[in-house]
Amino acid sequence: MKPAPFSYVRPATLDEALAVLAADPHAKVLAGGQSLVPLLSMRLAQPSTLVDINGLAELAYVRTDEDGVRIGALARHADVESDADAWRVQPLLRQALRLVAHPTIRNRGTTLGSVVHADAAAEMPAVVSLLGAKVLVASTEGRRTIDATDLFIGPLECTVRTSEVALELQVPALGARTGSAIDEVARRHGDYALCGVASVVSVGQTGAIETVRASYLSVSLTPLVLDLSEAFIDGTASDANLEAAVEIATAGVDPDTDIHATADYRRHLAGVLTRRVVRDAYSRAVAPDPEGAR
Numbered sequence: 001m002k003p004a005p006f007s008y009v010r011p012a013t014l015d016e017a018l019a020v021l022a023a024d025p026h027a028k029v030l031a032g033g034q035s036l037v038p039l040l041s042m043r044l045a046q047p048s049t050l051v052d053i054n055g056l057a058e059l060a061y062v063r064t065d066e067d068g069v070r071i072g073a074l075a076r077h078a079d080v081e082s083d084a085d086a087w088r089v090q091p092l093l094r095q096a097l098r099l100v101a102h103p104t105i106r107n108r109g110t111t112l113g114s115v116v117h118a119d120a121a122a123e124m125p126a127v128v129s130l131l132g133a134k135v136l137v138a139s140t141e142g143r144r145t146i147d148a149t150d151l152f153i154g155p156l157e158c159t160v161r162t163s164e165v166a167l168e169l170q171v172p173a174l175g176a177r178t179g180s181a182i183d184e185v186a187r188r189h190g191d192y193a194l195c196g197v198a199s200v201v202s203v204g205q206t207g208a209i210e211t212v213r214a215s216y217l218s219v220s221l222t223p224l225v226l227d228l229s230e231a232f233i234d235g236t237a238s239d240a241n242l243e244a245a246v247e248i249a250t251a252g253v254d255p256d257t258d259i260h261a262t263a264d265y266r267r268h269l270a271g272v273l274t275r276r277v278v279r280d281a282y283s284r285a286v287a288p289d290p291e292g293a294r
């Protein structure tokens with residue numbers, strides 16, 4: 001199918017982009033086009049105007065300091081994935097981006113676009129929710145920052161308004177004595193996952209587990225974050241504690257059956273993956289990665 005007719009503008013400045021968005025409530029921002037263009041082709045999205053932000057070169061950056069990583073709207077998945085400083089300060093970004101589609105799609109698709117697209121089967125919304133990231137947005141009214149907890153409100157629906165351009169994703173650094181991991185099961189490598197789980201585990205000075213959180217993709221309408229800490233009350237990653245975490249996870253997810261997998265299978269995967277990623281994140285918390293990333 002071909003897209004419905006639309007106007008196309010490629011502003012040279014952010015102010016120009018914001019003015020077009022303010023004037024047309026049915027306009028849409030085009031970033032990497034890796035999600036929007038298929039939606040246009042299927043006529044699931046029929047914007048009156050496409051505001052192509054690819055002329056705003058100042059938004060193509062990945063900046064890292066000890067507080068975290070700031071990712072501009074035109075940073076492609078591949079830019080973030082290959083950024084050694086970002087890997088050192090927040091390793092879950094690269095760990096997750098390696099699971100996003102295929103390299104050709106990661107060369108074009110933007111990390112912030114993936115967040116705004118708000119697909120609960122995608123890796124970045126789950127990562128952003130787990131890490132408590134923020135999104136800086138701008139409109140002709142000014143700028144505001146949206147916390148991850150206020151970002152995702154439904155399937156493919158987030159609180160970035162149609163009059164706004166998302167400018168920057170702000171991802172906090174991973175804490176001291178903290179490890180992260182992500183894993184997923186997909187029918188083919190690069191496909192959207194049937195289920196995926198990311199986890200962050202923090203340990204105290206003695207190596208005892210203090211907090212365990214996990215974020216789930218493809219098992220709910222929006223990314224789901226569960227606190228699994230209560231399963232590790234004695235501070236160890238024993239088989240019994242991991243099993244208790246699996247029980248919390250399988251009780252906490254509420255997947256649907258669709259053409260790809262049954263709800264029961266997805267729930268089973270959530271348990272299997274929880275055990276795996278919590279164990280891996282714990283290992284990295286107590287023994288940092290030799291490459292420098294925890």
Ligand SMILES: Cc1cc2nc3c(=O)[nH]c(=O)nc-3n(C[C@H](O)[C@H](O)[C@H](O)COP(=O)(O)OP(=O)(O)OC[C@H]3O[C@@H](n4cnc5c(N)ncnc54)[C@H](O)[C@@H]3O)c2cc1C
Pocket residue numbers: 028029030031032033034035036037038073099100101102105108109110111112113114115116117121122123124160164165166167190191192193
């Ligand atoms: C075959 C295929 C497989 C894929 N597999 C995966 C996968 O396994 N996991 C995964 O996470 N993703 C996957 N993707 C999607 C890919 O990651 C996209 O690049 C990403 O989801 C969207 O980024 P984009 O820059 O392409 O956004 P676009 O397609 O340009 O835009 C997506 C939406 O976000 C809005 N938007 C984008 N940027 C902004 C902004 N700065 N401000 C305001 N609104 C904005 C657009 O208006 C649109 O509604 C896949 C894509 C394809 C084509």
